[in-house]
Amino acid sequence: MPKIAGNIEFTNFSKSEYLLHDTIQNHYVKISNEVYDLLCLIDGKKSIHDIIIAYNNQYDLELTEEFVHDLLYKKLQPYGLLEGENENLKKYKKPGYLNLSFIIFNENLLKKITPFFGFLFKSKISICVIILCIGIIGSCLYYHFDLYSSFNLRNSLIYFFILMAMSTTFHEIGHASSANYFGAKHGGIGGGFYLFTPVYYADVTDVWRLPKKQRIVVNLAGMYFELIFCSLIVVFATLILKNSFLAVLASIVCIKTLNNLNPFLRSDGYWIFSDIINKPNLMSHAGKKVLSIFSKKQKKWKGEDFLLFFYGLISYSIILLFVYYVIIKNPNSILLFPKNLYNFFKNLFTRGAEFSFSEFAQLLVPMLFFYLLFNFIKGFIISKKDKLSKS
Template sequence: MQSFNAFEPGLLIPQLSADVEFYPFDSNTYLVKHGLLGHQLRVSKAIMQVLELVDGERPIQTIATQMSVQLKSAVSSQLVFDMLYKGRLSQCGIVLSEQTVASKKADAYIWAKIILLKAHQIDKLCDWLAPLFRPKFFYALFMLLLVYLLTLILSQSIDIAKFAHWKFGPSMALYFYGIFILSTLLHEIGHAAACRHFNVRHGHIGLGMYLLAPVFFADVSDAWRVSKYKRLVIDLAGIFMELLFYSLISVVYFCIDNQLVLQLILLRLIGTTANLNPFLRFDGYWALCDLTNEPNLRTKSNALFQQTLTWLFSSTKSPLKTTRDYLMVTYASVSWFVIIFFIASSLLYNSGAIMYAPHHLVRLIERIIQNWDTITITSIWQSITQLLLPLLFYYMLIRLLTPLVIRFWKRLQHRKLHYMRTRY
């Protein structure tokens, strides 16, 4: 790569990475992805026009001249230089520069990852399942399975009170966690199989930690190359596979007439429904990202929400111009309201549980180890609820304070730098 110090901006010959891929995203933007490092950017038509002129031979001055002709407006060499080298294009390795670019950490919100199934190990299964995700057939069967399971549960007399006192012994644990592991694995395989149907590369399936709890995950980041309606099928494919799995399990109920089967299906359906939560990075969040055509919905909505607050309390210009802007601000507002309300109500009504959460965690572990055969679903649930809310409180508090701390630290560093410059 040529040194920036050796040339004037107009004489520099830019080069794109050999691993760059381009996809149309919508009518106004494109997706630019670094296939090796995993970085991807959403760029405008104008930036895409510039990138199409970068061939490793044209200097920036020539690119600026040709852009001026295409846009019928003067484009300076400095503007093209800044566009290529002073933004995300060089930071993500799309345009080669002097800086070292690290690989993107896929699903950075999931930590302590362990790969369970390599992509090639599930290719044949995905090929077999792929026909299920033809959109018309997929949505029809999705609704049919959902209606069938709800009808089955509502038509049967499920004695929840009786189920709550089942002994949580080895056999009960085997049933519950066996269904849980199979359904969640099928959930992730569903995402991968849907990718396969739309000719999109899928990655590995693994296990990691999210919100202090273990979760399965599938790498389907390449799905952004297809239309939002196809991405929506990929988003819902995991829930679809769970519904299909529960429907097959229900056949066991009719064969052995054991209500425990229905009770376990009901518990798992509750967990499946939780996946539609749009405020956490579950399937519901990604579906909302696709419906709004915004890959970074949380970041963009929070930024727009901050601009709106600035507008409301100062004389700046309103950032809300389209219906989509209002929807994104509403999403961010509700999200922050839920966080602040939960933190405030927890401090007001549940301060004791927050303070003694570490003690309750130790007690729960001791009870599981020492009294395994006598533990009931009720006692386990009570212990979990004692811990779940305090741990969720700490998570939301950290999420609320982290941006404020980072902003304060940056301002402190800026003032320190300003002081050093004025002093010396």
């Protein structure tokens, strides 16, 4: 007599899909409308045999007990679907692309802050704020164009990084505030490393329960808040401090946030594109779609299938071009990497030695190469283990 666990919630995700949410382990699993209809027949009183008869009679199908048993107890139960079945439950894991992550502002502290920013997401207010902020940033760059064109960022890195840290914090508060405004839960704000680059992140996984348009707004909210923050700094620097340098620096930081629209890195652009085509694991789906062209069994493609295919094709092309550049065009960066890394840290901690950010930037290329190589080998080993365990 299977029974749905009390910690399981269902949310309509799209026209053909529902979202199964385990509120304890914080798992989110997409299921089809057909699977959802089957799960709705589970009430703790019917046996699997009775559920199958009711479902087959209702939809004129011929589901077997073996199929339904595997679906419930092997595929869905690891996500906490059934009450009293606590074996082989999957524990929540942090995203694999985020390394050395840690919490900076915990969930309880953030919950005290986010409600105050809800008014910024009302449509009329948000439109006025965006137009005003764009006008402020644009005017700053226009009237201080000479200072901007001759701006030496290297001599101002410490100020730039401080302003960047403050702006990025506000960026993540924007994500959390928008999630709270639309009724989704949010976790804390943390830090970590993505492709050897320090990053901030806000845990807003629960927004998958929201409609597509609201999810896109949540993903755009970070840049929206950075625009507001930088505009306030420009106004404060211009009217109060009379400091054109700080105003231009804030404008540069504001322009920098447009990098988040890049859909080929796991930033806001990636999640926006993922929301548009309703694919939470975008990179994985895109890779499978590219490989599917070599399959003998070809299904008729829809519009989103073509989007996934071209997205995956471009992603793989970028990786191949990067590998070609490293191995063919610049092999010394790989061969001399240990020596260059040793010399860099030696100079970094040697008094009187020159510290060069350009040297550090050159180290990032081989570091990224070894990171990709490590993930490829790890994925290959895991896939081999999975095949052996299934056999």
